[in-house]
Amino acid sequence: MEHEQSHRLGKRRRKRCVILIVIVVLIVIVIIAVVLGLTLRQNKSEFESTFLSRCEKFDQYDCKKVWDAFQQAYVNKDPCKVPVEAYDPLIAAAPFKPQCNRMMFWSKTKDVVHGFTEKRDCFVTLEDTLLGSVLDGLTWCGKEGSKDTFTTGCPRTCENNPVDSFWIRASAAYADVACGDVTAMLSGSTTTPFDPTSTFAKVEVTRFKAPKVRSLNVVMVIQKNAKSNCKNASLQKLKNALHKGITYSCKDVPESRIQECGSKPQIACRTCW
Ligand SMILES: *[C@@H]1O[C@H](CO)[C@@H](O)[C@H](O)[C@H]1NC(C)=O
Secondary structure (H helix, E strand, O other): OHHHHHHHHHHHHHHHHHHHHHHHHHHHHHHHHHHHHHHHHHHHHHHHHHHHHHHOOOOOOOHHHHHHHHHOOOOOOOOOEOOHHHHHHHHHHOOOOOOOOOEEEEEOOHHHHHHHHOOOOOOEOHHHOHHHHHHOOOOOEOOOOOOOOEOOOOOOOOOEOHHHHHHHHHHHHHHHOOOEEEEEEEEOOOOOOOOOOOHHHHHHHHHOOOOOEEEEEEEEEEOOOOOOOOOOOHHHHHHHHOOOOOEEEEEEEEHHHHHHHHHOOOOOHHHOO
């Protein structure tokens, strides 16, 4: 009798023990799932919050609408099947405003040109506009069957990837509204300042239309050990690629002068070079 009771008691204790272990395991699983879910969501919303906080620095735009128009271009799509046109609705949601005589284009001079335009507001690059500044330096893509935005593992080698397609579409739209006297900062530190494979050559130059665009004025940034200057033959190709009626000019400008003009607001922009 006594022996049987203690045996039953032991069985009950063991049962309780098993239930306890199952509960602990379940709790651990739930905690792991919640933590994983939160970090994944945080990853996703980190991109979205960067997008929105950069966007909110500009007035006159509905950033939530811009975000939605942006997402529809690549979300739930194979990241190698996002063509340039996928961003048409985004450009329509946040159109570029023509800023005659102030529009600045660049090729291989990103740091110099932005060092300048960040400090002086007489010139505006694509990266100073809403869409350009919101997406500058970011990587993004979608995946088939997912509503999320990913920031790692995004392909850049296939032609129709979300990042390259965006920059081509945005560059085209920005060049389309160019007007008046247009400036382009090219690099004398390359052997071919007007590089036929650049976005400037492939997308922008051919979109400048006369008489809306009066002139294209190249600022050739000359650093120490420069490899070329305004005399380089590639610039003849630039001149030839321009639509008839657009005046061309080129000026070699030391990088130090551009930096000086950036840091001294008392120097009038039109006398910088
Ligand atoms: C100048 O331009 C041509 C192509 O247009 C290029 O082949 C040449 O190497 C360039 N650079 C120099 C430093 O001559």
